Amino acid sequence: MSEVILKVEGLTIAFRNRKESFKAVENIGFELKKGEILGIVGESGSGKTITSKAILNLLPDNAGVTDGSISFLGRELSGLSEKEMEKLRGTEIAMIFQDSKMSLDQVYTVGSQITEAILTHEDITRDEAKKRALTLLESVRIPNAPRVFDSYPFELSGGMCQRVMIAIALSCSPKILIADEPTTALDVTVQSQILDLLKEIQRATSMGILLITHDLGVISEVADRVIVMYAGKIMESSTKTELLENPVHPYTRGLIRSMLKMDTDLEVLYSIDGVVPDIKSMPEGCRFSTRCPLVMERCRKEDPGIISVSPGHLVSCFRSVEIVRGEALE
Numbered sequence: 001m002s003e004v005i006l007k008v009e010g011l012t013i014a015f016r017n018r019k020e021s022f023k024a025v026e027n028i029g030f031e032l033k034k035g036e037i038l039g040i041v042g043e044s045g046s047g048k049t050i051t052s053k054a055i056l057n058l059l060p061d062n063a064g065v066t067d068g069s070i071s072f073l074g075r076e077l078s079g080l081s082e083k084e085m086e087k088l089r090g091t092e093i094a095m096i097f098q099d100s101k102m103s104l105d106q107v108y109t110v111g112s113q114i115t116e117a118i119l120t121h122e123d124i125t126r127d128e129a130k131k132r133a134l135t136l137l138e139s140v141r142i143p144n145a146p147r148v149f150d151s152y153p154f155e156l157s158g159g160m161c162q163r164v165m166i167a168i169a170l171s172c173s174p175k176i177l178i179a180d181e182p183t184t185a186l187d188v189t190v191q192s193q194i195l196d197l198l199k200e201i202q203r204a205t206s207m208g209i210l211l212i213t214h215d216l217g218v219i220s221e222v223a224d225r226v227i228v229m230y231a232g233k234i235m236e237s238s239t240k241t242e243l244l245e246n247p248v249h250p251y252t253r254g255l256i257r258s259m260l261k262m263d264t265d266l267e268v269l270y271s272i273d274g275v276v277p278d279i280k281s282m283p284e285g286c287r288f289s290t291r292c293p294l295v296m297e298r299c300r301k302e303d304p305g306i307i308s309v310s311p312g313h314l315v316s317c318f319r320s321v322e323i324v325r326g327e328a329l330e
């Protein structure tokens, strides 16, 4: 069994203002293993980004972890000082975001930014760091790496900038890479190339990748396991193959149906009725109950909790067993 590098248990994150506080994420738990890509998928507002920010201890000032734990290689992260956390972020846990072009400094060349990143965690000469920077650019499949080394970010395409960001992230040989919507801003062909690159990196290193996306298509291309989040809770989790072949939660089934219809170019696209509830007025029982085609009275009052429908396949739905047996019709 692969080693667990990140373990999140019972994590609850709340935003507060002067008068009240609202839970943006409630009681979620998952494990990221060495050498795997764990996808977190969900619509906007489901709590994906805030979860990754909690892992990195980068929550905004008006938010905080109110319950649960996050441990990295068995070490509880909440007990670390900001200095220790900063060190961890630079060396063990790296991240890339959607807006790579904005994340790079426009006034320095790509080469000098990667070289500086290397020099912050390695005690080597500048010349050695430059050589390593060039090798890193080559390792993220950048054609004509020496030319790109001397370029400024604004001279490069979005896809190239994302490759540069990945090179910077890899410069410290992290154990975890958090990739938040890494391909959302890119066109479809470039998206595929970046996903292939992430897969290649995962195979070549023992890094665990936490891939955050609203797009189940992205998950289907590269993830090993998947967590489906909705309105701050986990609705379903399993291996990718199991999730795509035997989805159980009505929300996951809706997401898959919308993805399939998009692939077949039908004029009438399927979409899940309604919108994600507002953080300030979450439904009392199951959070998906306001949009669920299989809702029962009980769903509106009680939280379904999580049940296992097969080994490693967890679902938060009162109707799981009926759905698995094919007895619940949508």
Ligand SMILES: Nc1ncnc2c1ncn2[C@@H]1O[C@H](COP(=O)(O)OP(=O)(O)OP(=O)(O)O)[C@@H](O)[C@H]1O
Pocket: 015, 024, 042, 043, 044, 045, 046, 047, 048, 049, 050, 051, 060, 062, 214, 278, 279
């Ligand atoms: N700074 C903030 N202040 C108050 N509420 C916030 C803040 N940032 C996020 N939220 C709320 O927290 C919830 C989770 O947001 P989060 O950004 O994690 O969602 P997400 O699934 O990553 O969606 P997106 O893809 O839109 O970023 C949302 O209801 C959002 O409105």
